[in-house]
Amino acid sequence: MRAIWDILPGLGDKLAAHVALSASAIGLAMLIALPLAVWAGRSPVVSRLALSLASLVQTIPALALLALFFPLLLSLRAVFGEGLPTLGFLPALMALTLYALLPILRNAVTAQANLDPGVLEAADGVGMTKWQRLTLVEAPLAAPFIMAGIRTASVWTIGAATLATTIGQPSLGDPIFAGLQTQNWALVLAGCLASAGLALAADNLLWVIEVGLSRRARWMTFGGMAVVALGIAAALWGQGAPGDAKRPVVIAAKQFSEQYILAKLIGSRLEAAGYAVEYRDGLGSAVVHSALASSSVDIAVDYTGTIWANYLKRTDNPGREAMYATIRDWEMRENGVRVLGRLGFENAYAFAMRQDRAAALGVASLADLVAVAPRLTVGGDPEFFERPEWIAVRDAYGLSFGRTRNFAPTFMYNALASGEADVISAYTSDGRIAADRLLVLADPEGALPSYDALLMLSPRIAGDAGVIAALRPLIGAIGVEAMREANFAVDREDAGKRTPRQAAQELARKSGL
Amino acid sequence: MPRTPLIGQAMATPQPLLRFEAVTCRFGEIVAVGGVTCDIAPGGFVALVGASGSGKSTLLKTVNTLVAPTGGRVLFGGEDVTTLAPARLRRRVGYVFQGIGLFPHFSVAENVGIGPRLAGEKLPPERIAELLRLVELDPALAARMPDELSGGQRQRVGVARALAGGPELLIMDEPFGALDPLTRDALGRKVRELHETLGLTTVMVTHDMAEALLLADRVLVMDAGALVADAAPRALLAGEGGPVAQRLASVPREQAERLAAMETPGARRA
Numbered sequence: 001m002r003a004i005w006d007i008l009p010g011l012g013d014k015l016a017a018h019v020a021l022s023a024s025a026i027g028l029a030m031l032i033a034l035p036l037a038v039w040a041g042r043s044p045v046v047s048r049l050a051l052s053l054a055s056l057v058q059t060i061p062a063l064a065l066l067a068l069f070f071p072l073l074l075s076l077r078a079v080f081g082e083g084l085p086t087l088g089f090l091p092a093l094m095a096l097t098l099y100a101l102l103p104i105l106r107n108a109v110t111a112q113a114n115l116d117p118g119v120l121e122a123a124d125g126v127g128m129t130k131w132q133r134l135t136l137v138e139a140p141l142a143a144p145f146i147m148a149g150i151r152t153a154s155v156w157t158i159g160a161a162t163l164a165t166t167i168g169q170p171s172l173g174d175p176i177f178a179g180l181q182t183q184n185w186a187l188v189l190a191g192c193l194a195s196a197g198l199a200l201a202a203d204n205l206l207w208v209i210e211v212g213l214s215r216r217a218r219w220m221t222f223g224g225m226a227v228v229a230l231g232i233a234a235a236l237w238g239q240g241a242p243g244d245a246k247r248p249v250v251i252a253a254k255q256f257s258e259q260y261i262l263a264k265l266i267g268s269r270l271e272a273a274g275y276a277v278e279y280r281d282g283l284g285s286a287v288v289h290s291a292l293a294s295s296s297v298d299i300a301v302d303y304t305g306t307i308w309a310n311y312l313k314r315t316d317n318p319g320r321e322a323m324y325a326t327i328r329d330w331e332m333r334e335n336g337v338r339v340l341g342r343l344g345f346e347n348a349y350a351f352a353m354r355q356d357r358a359a360a361l362g363v364a365s366l367a368d369l370v371a372v373a374p375r376l377t378v379g380g381d382p383e384f385f386e387r388p389e390w391i392a393v394r395d396a397y398g399l400s401f402g403r404t405r406n407f408a409p410t411f412m413y414n415a416l417a418s419g420e421a422d423v424i425s426a427y428t429s430d431g432r433i434a435a436d437r438l439l440v441l442a443d444p445e446g447a448l449p450s451y452d453a454l455l456m457l458s459p460r461i462a463g464d465a466g467v468i469a470a471l472r473p474l475i476g477a478i479g480v481e482a483m484r485e486a487n488f489a490v491d492r493e494d495a496g497k498r499t500p501r502q503a504a505q506e507l508a509r510k511s512g513l
Numbered sequence: 514m515p516r517t518p519l520i521g522q523a524m525a526t527p528q529p530l531l532r533f534e535a536v537t538c539r540f541g542e543i544v545a546v547g548g549v550t551c552d553i554a555p556g557g558f559v560a561l562v563g564a565s566g567s568g569k570s571t572l573l574k575t576v577n578t579l580v581a582p583t584g585g586r587v588l589f590g591g592e593d594v595t596t597l598a599p600a601r602l603r604r605r606v607g608y609v610f611q612g613i614g615l616f617p618h619f620s621v622a623e624n625v626g627i628g629p630r631l632a633g634e635k636l637p638p639e640r641i642a643e644l645l646r647l648v649e650l651d652p653a654l655a656a657r658m659p660d661e662l663s664g665g666q667r668q669r670v671g672v673a674r675a676l677a678g679g680p681e682l683l684i685m686d687e688p689f690g691a692l693d694p695l696t697r698d699a700l701g702r703k704v705r706e707l708h709e710t711l712g713l714t715t716v717m718v719t720h721d722m723a724e725a726l727l728l729a730d731r732v733l734v735m736d737a738g739a740l741v742a743d744a745a746p747r748a749l750l751a752g753e754g755g756p757v758a759q760r761l762a763s764v765p766r767e768q769a770e771r772l773a774a775m776e777t778p779g780a781r782r783a
Contacts, residue, residue, distance in 0.1 A: 122614025126628050127603030140618050
């Protein structure tokens with residue numbers, strides 16, 4: 001647990017980013033919801049429509065809502081030009097604002113509907129104009145209830161803002177996602193503690209304001225508001241002036257250990273060459289490719305098989321070299337993305353089983369699996385069963401499993417060990433294949449494509465000689481054994497556990513870099 | 514207590530303060546007020562009596578335009594009320610109603626002073642104290658919040674608020690309906706007294722015929738949206754005003770007779 005106290009002080013900039021994002025989203029939601037609530041109070045149609053729309057938004061999982069803004073903003077570039085950011089602050093702000101609308105709107109509408117009709121009649125009777133009635137009577141009387149809605153919205157938003165990590169906006173979700181992928185529980189707990197602490201602090205501060213409003217205790221209202229304002233100001237100041245003249249090189253990482261390690265390896269070389277570097281960790285796999293093409297991120301490691309199936313939409317398998325050459329040309333032609341080269345190892349999909357289980361069933365290859373599959377459970381990462389690789393294997397062999405289950409990549413091996421899955425979709429660069437003494441099933445039909453790791457540069461830095469010079473030595477330098485070792489060092493649970501940065505240093509040393 | 518009616522049908526007055534001209538109020542299919550015509554002279558204390566749903570409250574609210582008539586018009590001082598700016602009109606017409614409607618987030622003083630404040634005038638504390646004394650409240654209550662007051666005190670504040678702007682006309686909608694009988698009687702007398710001393714014109718809606726007979730000098734009776742009687746209290750008790758008015762008047766009369774009978778020694782209970 002000591003580790004948590006060591007991590008927490010280092011989360012200052014994530015906290016500042018988290019506060020700035022959450023506060024902006026709640027502020028924007030208030031700007032939209034409060035006038036809308038006034039309108040809704042005068043028109044039942046508007047009231048019903050606004051509340052149903054806000055409720056509808058709540059039914060979309062926050063993670064999906066955040067991810068949906070990426071394609072939306074990308075398509076809006078046709079209108080607003082290429083300068084429109086598609087990742088990071090803007091989509092996170094928009095998604096969280098939508099999310100914060102409902103509690104504010106609902107409380108404001110309910111508060112208005114429940115105002116004493118006698119008081120409203122008196123307001124008209126003493127000769128108030130509509131505006132005076134709103135500002136002198138309705139708003140002050142509804143304020144405590146509206147504040148309660150803002151409190152709910154704040155707690156939700158601060159919680160959901162951790163998910164902004166997946167679309168490249170720094171937040172307290174960064175340590176949580178990084179920790180989850182590398183099984184660094186101290187990191188996960190530190191991130192959770194920080195965001196829960198922030199949510200509690202906000203909740204209590206806003207409670208003070210709410211009580212101040214309902215008891216008409218001005219010192220509480222204004223005292224609470226002053227502390228909130230100070231907190232937000234400190235966060236914005238901690239963020240630094242927005243729009244720094246020179247943008248750092250942004251390195252993307254998908255949500256698994258190998259990506260974190262390689263990102264740190266690339267980053268350290270660029271830093272050594274004098275570049276400012278920023279990491280966008282924990283991005284969704286689908287987001288990374290588009291983000292790179294739009295220069296929202298500058299450097300990413302992707303895999304030939306992934307690009308082949310998902311972006312070239314090819315289902316054939318022309319062989320490793322032809323695949324690489326086709327992809328390299330296609331990326332430059334279609335996206336302006338420069339494929340600098342292959343790192344040297346493959347992270348292919350493979351099917352793995354425990355040796356004892358495979359022996360008992362008499363299985364050594366995918367072909368052997370066909371007969372027993374209906375009695376077995378197959379585990380895959382969350383996207384695996386939607387991927388063309390799975391469909392290719394399934395159709396090539398006519399495989400039909402009794403049950404399919406999704407696991408986070410790091411948990412798949414645990415599932416295999418505990419018997420919750422009989423077969424898993426493993427990755428060939430994964431250290432646990434060797435560590436757990438797993439059997440990788442042969443692929444006699446050649447249904448699984450190759451997965452050479454590619455180092456890719458965004459159009460923005462595709463011609464940057466300094467970046468290319470710093471990264472060129474990585475091409476062909478990283479063998480599958482070295483990568484497995486590094487991955488295992490990050491994934492393992494015992495004393496040998498390393499952070500991605502430490503693992504990257506060891507990987508660099510062992511690879512002669 | 515009964516007073517000589519000013520002028521029976523008010524026809525001799527050069528200009529009525531308030532004139533209803535064929536006022537009609539429809540809410541969809543329902544006709545709440547169906548063509549009421551009537552003049553109210555300056556200085557009169559008029560009670561508007563009727564059963565629930567007879568349209569008396571709706572008619573009253575056309576005066577300060579809380580309800581807009583769907584037909585006919587209401588003249589206040591010779592001007593059609595719908596042509597006057599509502600906010601300005603309502604400052605000239607003091608309004609007291611059963612719900613009282615004190616602003617819970619305003620102190621007593623702020624509640625009393627709200628009308629003048631809206632007109633851009635801040636009432637000095639002496640004027641607030643004077644208004645509170647008018648309705649027999651301790652001026653020390655000025656700093657209290659409404660929820661610290663009793664129901665009777667609150668309605669007194671409501672009356673003080675209605676008087677604060679120096680209105681020409683005081684309209685009251687079941688003003689004492691929610692009060693206990695003692696408070697109700699005391700406040701009724703107080704309002705009648707203020708009506709005299711301040712030279713007000715007052716229109717009071719009530720469903721209580723006894724209250725109407727005892728406080729007003731002219732009683733209008735409404736039934737199903739129409740004006741069915743218009744008489745001085747004494748005349749009404751003498752049997753004028755038609756069947757609806759007589760039915761309403763019979764209730765307090767019989768109650769009084771039964772009470773009187775109980776006080777007569779030897780009389781058996783009815």
